[in-house]
Amino acid sequence: MSHLLEEYARVAGEDVVDHLRQLSAPLEGMKVVHVNSTRVGGGVAEILEKLVPLKQELGINASWEVIEGDAEFYATTKSFHNALQGDRVHISDDELRHYEEINEANAEVLRPVLEAADIVFIHDPQPAPLLGLMPDRKGIWIWRCHIDVSRPHRPVWRYLRDVVAGYDASVFSLAAFAQNLPHVQYLIPPSIDPLSDKNAELGQDEIDAVYREFDLDPHRELIVQVSRFDRFKDPVGVIEAYRHAKKFSPGLQLVLAGGSATDDPEGMAVLKETEAAAGGDPDIHILLLPPDAHRTINALQRAADIILQKSTKEGFGLTVAEGMWKGKPVIGGDTGGIRLQIINDHTGFLVSTPEGAALRIRYLLHHRDKLVEMGEKARSFVRENFLLTRHLREYLTAMVALTGKAEDRIEL
Numbered sequence: 457m458s459h460l461l462e463e464y465a466r467v468a469g470e471d472v473v474d475h476l477r478q479l480s481a482p483l484e485g486m487k488v489v490h491v492n493s494t495r496v497g498g499g500v501a502e503i504l505e506k507l508v509p510l511k512q513e514l515g516i517n518a519s520w521e522v523i524e525g526d527a528e529f530y531a532t533t534k535s536f537h538n539a540l541q542g543d544r545v546h547i548s549d550d551e552l553r554h555y556e557e558i559n560e561a562n563a564e565v566l567r568p569v570l571e572a573a574d575i576v577f578i579h580d581p582q583p584a585p586l587l588g589l590m591p592d593r594k595g596i597w598i599w600r601c602h603i604d605v606s607r608p609h610r611p612v613w614r615y616l617r618d619v620v621a622g623y624d625a626s627v628f629s630l631a632a633f634a635q636n637l638p639h640v641q642y643l644i645p646p647s648i649d650p651l652s653d654k655n656a657e658l659g660q661d662e663i664d665a666v667y668r669e670f671d672l673d674p675h676r677e678l679i680v681q682v683s684r685f686d687r688f689k690d691p692v693g694v695i696e697a698y699r700h701a702k703k704f705s706p707g708l709q710l711v712l713a714g715g716s717a718t719d720d721p722e723g724m725a726v727l728k729e730t731e732a733a734a735g736g737d738p739d740i741h742i743l744l745l746p747p748d749a750h751r752t753i754n755a756l757q758r759a760a761d762i763i764l765q766k767s768t769k770e771g772f773g774l775t776v777a778e779g780m781w782k783g784k785p786v787i788g789g790d791t792g793g794i795r796l797q798i799i800n801d802h803t804g805f806l807v808s809t810p811e812g813a814a815l816r817i818r819y820l821l822h823h824r825d826k827l828v829e830m831g832e833k834a835r836s837f838v839r840e841n842f843l844l845t846r847h848l849r850e851y852l853t854a855m856v857a858l859t860g861k862a863e864d865r866i867e868l
Contacts, residue, residue: 460513467650468845476845479852480514483859486574487595488518491566493533493582495522496747497715498684499646499774500579500602503847506649510848521569523562523583528554531721536581539612540605541688541769547612556585563589575855577627584619596858599623602646602771604792606632625858629772629793642854645796646772647847648781648838653750655781658758666755670741676707677821680760682753682778685714685726685744688769690789692733693810695740697766700814702739705821713743713756757782761827762820766813770794777842780804780834785827787816797842803834 465473490508492500504520511518525533532551539545563570563586570576570586574595578584580602587597599620605613605628613635620626620637627642628634634641648655667674679698683689691712698710712730714723727744734740745752757763763779765788772793779786780797786804788794798804805816820827 460509463651464510464845468839468843472845472849476514476849476852479849479856480511480516482856483852484515486516486859487572488516488575488577488855489521489569489573490518490577490579491521491523491570491583491586492579493523493525493530499772502649502652502654502774503646503844504579506652506844507848507851510844514852519569521566523559523566523586525558525562525582527721529558529582533582534721536612536616537603538688539609540581540603540616542607542609544609545612547615552615559583559585560589562586575859578623581616581619584616587622588619596624596855598854598858599626601626601628601633604633604769604771605635606630606792608635625854627854630796633771633792640858642850644847644850644854645793645842646774647842647844648774648777649844650781654754655778656754658751658754662751663755663759666752666759669752670711670743670756672709672711672741672759673707674759676709677705677761678709678711678759679762679764679817680711680713680756680779681764681766682713682757682775683765683767685723685730687722687726687729688767689714690766690768691726691730693768694764694766694813695730695733696810697764697813697817698740700811701817701821704818708817708821709739709741711741711743711756711760713741713745713753715745715747715749753778754782757784760784762787762817764813765789765794766807766810767791767794773797776804777838780831780842781838783831783835785820785830785834787813787820797837799833799837803830803837 461473490504494501508518508520532555535545535547571590571593576597577600579600625640627644629645631643681694702708731742757779763784763786765773765776767789770792776786776788776794776797788798790806790808798806800806807813
């Protein structure tokens, strides 16, 4: 067993890693390519950063390619994202034409790799047209959608459906997100990497360091939300919840920590909206962190009494599982993939309003035994359901099934 697989065996169990080796055996040597739109920032990049090396460790010839685009392209794909999550966004013919032209330019660069691949995973709408630009492709092509498309804006979805209908399969995070497509669909929730800097165990000295760095008082209660500055993450709603809760916990502190992604052009505008909502409150700490601030995020989550992820729409929300892995109860928006992670009143609370979030914050801060019990349940739930090894197992299962490598049948 390789050194990397040994490390995962220590966290997830040797039987889990043995199962991965058995599943990957029929795929040994196959060329598997993942394509997305950013190397840093966002959950997709975080997952691929570890998923691809693990596939390589298992003998699969896996690689990761990133398409390139200009500001207009990323503005259009952000409109796609918002429309697929339900916003009534109009995307003009000129914008769609430019979106297709950027994909055509990327297709010329990536053609040798993609047409030779045995399996290609295309992540989200940004590179979706690449399928139709590879007439000599030989492998299986899979569209992996990480977005909450349960109630998409129909004109935009009709366009994208025509683009992705030709794929051999698609993968969604939840059953509620699956759409009417003319091919097989798999349900594979995302996961966190327990060995990454963002999730590994930390010494108390690193946790103490973030208190000092960001002028936080270790003797006062702290709530933390970590996410990109995106309106669907509702940072302004988090500030409103904090203000309601502070009436009953005057020493309460709030950290809103986030970064930027190269394919998200709205981030700075949302950051300014969040700063305006904070109104100079010295107990609201708004942190714009660099993409590699993983240990800082880890320490902030471990310093928190409660983790928030008050999204109004969410494909999955990796920060929920990250917070739970650190033994913290999570208060999350009652939406999308958060519902899959938070078992209400057991691993955290699901809420729909700032007032509801404030009520749950108040309850947990005044019932410390419940806070600790929820945190313990949360960590166990993530260990069983949302570690990278489970994610990889389900990808391998789908790959074996789609390539016809199963001798009999695959139990999903």
